[in-house]
Amino acid sequence: MRTTSLSVFSDPRSVAVVGASADPAKWGHWVARGALRGADRRDVHLVNARGAVIEGTRSVPSLAALGEAPELVVLCAPADTVPDIVDEALDRGVRGFLGITAGIDAVHGPGAELRLAARIRAAGARLIGPNCLGVYDAAHELELAWGTFTPGNLAVVSQSGQLGLEIAGLAAHAGLGISRFVSLGNQVDVTAVDVLDDLLRHDATKAVIVYLESFADGRDLVAAMTRLRESGRPVVVLTVGASEASRLAARSHTGALTSATAVVTAACEAAGAVLVDTPVEAVDLAHLLLGSPFPQGRRVAVVSDSGGQGALASDTLSRHGLVVPRLRAETSGRLSDILPAAAGVGNPVDLAGGGEKDLDTYARVVDILLRSDEVDAVVLSGYFGCYGAETPTLADRELEVIETLGGTVRRHGRPVLVHSMSHDSVAVRAMREKAVPTLHTIDAVARSLGLAADLAVPPRGLGAGPDGPSADLALAAPADYLTGRDRLEAYGVRYPRARAIRTREDVDAAVGALTAPFVLKAGWIEHRTDVGGVVVGLEGTAEVRHAFEDMHGRLGDGGFVLEEMDRRPDVVELIVGARRDPSFGPIVMVGMGGVLAEVYRDVRLGLAPVSDSQARAMLSSLQAFVVLEGWRGRPARDVGAAARVVSAVSRVLAEQPDIAECEINPLRVGVDGAVAVDALVIQLPDCPVGEPADDASTLTGFLP
């Protein structure tokens, strides 16, 4: 038996709303009303136990009363009746169920929804929801949801129905229409991944906003978002879990764990998707994703008819990680040629009345700026978009200039964004149609442009599929120091030379094999620093003996380690770690070392494995990367070596199923290589050890 395709939820041949209602405050009313709007395209049946007349259409008392079974059934009926309705519908050959009804488990006991889904799947049918808010598909005039939708090119997929509606409403308010809306509900059958993959075949969809509270199948989701991006449909992701309050709420609401924002950020980077914080950020960004070119970098020219607004635009763009560079003299000269004497021809450009004198000046200035190759985008900020609305004699001229602007954007393949003091004029709508994203605040323009600049980087994908651990992670325990070092050295991470010491008799041989100064470590103790299990700066046999006796006296027998000290000057300390995320699998982390870096939360995560160049990108996006580059006259450190260690650590977790977690703190990065001087490796006792892939030991260039 063939499983039904998801097209039953976007273009069913016939639909029945079970639980349709005449009460305008009830879901069953809204869905029925929406379903009837598609009655030209398909058979629409309303099922209401009392046979009520709804919006002029008489309902039938039950599915049994229908001559032919509908292809899709919308479940709005009370929770206690739903299982029987489903069974009856399956018997009659229904192919799809849209589950609006909530609380089925509460009535029928835990697991009832999953059992329902199993019966539906067994019959080759599919279920969206239950506890969802419905679906909408513009191309097929299918409207089975609360709310009203405007047709357009933006798909909204949401784990929270009402938050999805908020996104759709904000989009409508901003003049953007919806191509498809899917409220996912409890996802007991159809999941976010299924719905995203289905959008690959949806011509009307040009961009996607997805809201998720949990990422049960994180890697599948990344793959699905990557496919959408590669099909030309950028994905904007919204999630929760940045605060303790929302983590607790999500857990009690859906029973699922949210993922840390930094992990979701890493997942979006892998997929070439953009993570935003709020619905309006997603919608503002969508203006730029629907037709406009993306910026290929962060350099922006600002043009305004007001010195104040130009300066404020520059500040706001800078706050969003964009750069407003000085223009070359040649470009400023070209601007001078067409602008009044009082104009500012640096960046920001101040038209100083040149726009009013001739509106075409706006288009000419933009063309000069884009032609200069000095900027990746132009932002117009101010009155443009208001001329025609406030002075009707200028209306036609303004539209002509907008036509020219649209041509300039197409010709140069670079975005022009407009912050217009008009919220919604004919000119504003014309600009949006010409792929000139136009927003009402400079905040929205700057934020959207900053986010879109992230999309200049193509999806990096996920690399080789990682192996998960084959035993319970709770059984994992720290390896002793030398074992930990060995596991990491197998991947090319370099450590100072070291020797094991178990008794005082081992001291002389160890000292003889190494070069002073030394550090003595109690290698079997995880938090050895806290218990006096580390002594640094030992210079010779006598000092080492004395330190060993003292430490052994205090800490007892164990695997001591004598290690050479890395005393290179101008070293910057990093922390590099990796762990297994419950949703996204192995994750690698890098950050600056030390207490302050922890306070300022300056760390970057990546889905493991990451390549050397991906690791380098992680490093360079640290706020404190300037320190590695050579801050205040200090020399540049060996960033390449640091990146190779980050990549190596990521592969350790991706390839070694017995390692639950590992951390190097600190990794000392000098001008000539990176040396690890600690190794915390948490491993499972009874788990196969993987083989490092062939390229694992290619790290070079450490201690001089």
Next chain:
Amino acid sequence: MRTTSLSVFSDPRSVAVVGASADPAKWGHWVARGALRGADRRDVHLVNARGAVIEGTRSVPSLAALGEAPELVVLCAPADTVPDIVDEALDRGVRGFLGITAGIDAVHGPGAELRLAARIRAAGARLIGPNCLGVYDAAHELELAWGTFTPGNLAVVSQSGQLGLEIAGLAAHAGLGISRFVSLGNQVDVTAVDVLDDLLRHDATKAVIVYLESFADGRDLVAAMTRLRESGRPVVVLTVGASEASRLAARSHTGALTSATAVVTAACEAAGAVLVDTPVEAVDLAHLLLGSPFPQGRRVAVVSDSGGQGALASDTLSRHGLVVPRLRAETSGRLSDILPAAAGVGNPVDLAGGGEKDLDTYARVVDILLRSDEVDAVVLSGYFGCYGAETPTLADRELEVIETLGGTVRRHGRPVLVHSMSHDSVAVRAMREKAVPTLHTIDAVARSLGLAADLAVPPRGLGAGPDGPSADLALAAPADYLTGRDRLEAYGVRYPRARAIRTREDVDAAVGALTAPFVLKAGWIEHRTDVGGVVVGLEGTAEVRHAFEDMHGRLGDGGFVLEEMDRRPDVVELIVGARRDPSFGPIVMVGMGGVLAEVYRDVRLGLAPVSDSQARAMLSSLQAFVVLEGWRGRPARDVGAAARVVSAVSRVLAEQPDIAECEINPLRVGVDGAVAVDALVIQLPDCPVGEPADDASTLTGFLP
């Protein structure tokens, strides 16, 4: 001769628009049209060289043609004619000039505008502008500006006319009206301070938004904003200069220097004003300032009819520095009593359908939360505000609930903010009227509430008026180390004991007078660390002698200093400095020490002098304050001692006119006091030295 009061710009008995125009694209047309709207209240004359008919009113060819001189003249005429018009008007007794015309200096040469202002002042009259965009006063139906205004309670004062209009337009779009609008222009006579002080007598004004590009009279401005705040009119400040591009633009645009954002932040703190980044931030915040109580702290309860929106609201509030605390079991119990079983009764509160069942649930939940005393504000996020608009049968009920909500706010004196999915419904407008600020995005709600929480602190004022330097700061040069120490020790800053060494003969006596270990410093060299002018860890006479010989050999004769070393454990290093800002006078700065703190820009500024408790507030608002409090099990450091040093350094600059700048880097803060181990004091050579005020040497408790 009495100088005219500024009321001539808000309620003139008569007005003449000189340069009125029939062309709707010209300023002279807009101003004429606006002026005529007040013709019921005052005589309005239009002056147009060709005697044109404008909006049905015949103009006169010149001021001379008017029988009686108008009280106020609006200057829209070409720049070349303005000086003659002014002279004629002054002769006829005109009391006020509103200078719209731009470019007077460009036509008549540099200084022409200042000379014009001098003539006007000499005649006892006043001038706003020139190069301004006009004024509007709702109470007196005076409309002499481009644009259209809605009457209300928000005053807008702007150095950039168009940016001021953007603010007014955003306010109108958000349902907020304007009480007075003043475009300041070039401020050659009437300044921002004058206009702000005039608002003290303006009953219609309940809050003020001011945009300034420069702060020539920074301390006067702080005093004026403080007076407004104390009169119950909170001030929102907008400025530019956060990016290099905007600093350059402002300089070329107005010739003025912008102030660093951190300095303006400090000025706003002193005035009890709020600094925002963009126009829409100012307008969103104004909703809260016009009638709603301010939050007295940062604890917020979130209520939503959607689990997703509640979680997202919690995250967004957290990003804006607010706290969404867990509720006590007792409060959760009270919520459980009135909510469905599926509801979330933690924080966020998830109504789970309880709102639809009975809309009054919204008001009852808010009342329970405010009555609990566990939160300083409540945020409703979601569908509330849409019920009546989408389901007309619920409209009356929704308005009743809003009435109840308004009463709850008044009774508890704490704010309730609503994020409503409706942009502008009857219910939304009703909430705004009931002092329940209602905004369309959770972003705007969270940001506004976070900013308003800053207003819980009353203005701290400026302390004693600081003395400025009496000589050119460019002549200032670094004092030698011991002199610098002395200047700071006079204010109670503690240093380790030290002795001067000029020759090798001084070494023994110095060593004898101090306790090892020592540090030897080349005290006359400013950047001594860079040239090997600091040697630490010296243990006895021999080591000191050797170090002295070596340093003397390399650096030559000079004022060497032998100093005891502060070797206390668990010390946190701070940097404390003070300098003279061209606009705001003496400024004190504190931040974490070290390279990373510099990268993360974690510093706080204050207008000097600051008291001990103000200094403590500066310290506690450092992001890395947690490190001083005892991070990761480390002990709490002596924050009080650190604060006393910050206060002392602030008083050094406020009271010592010869000191241009000083810096302690580092200040070592331990569990038992703060010890300075460096002193950079930049002083003027020929300038009187001030007396420390009496309380200067009260710092206690340093080295054990």
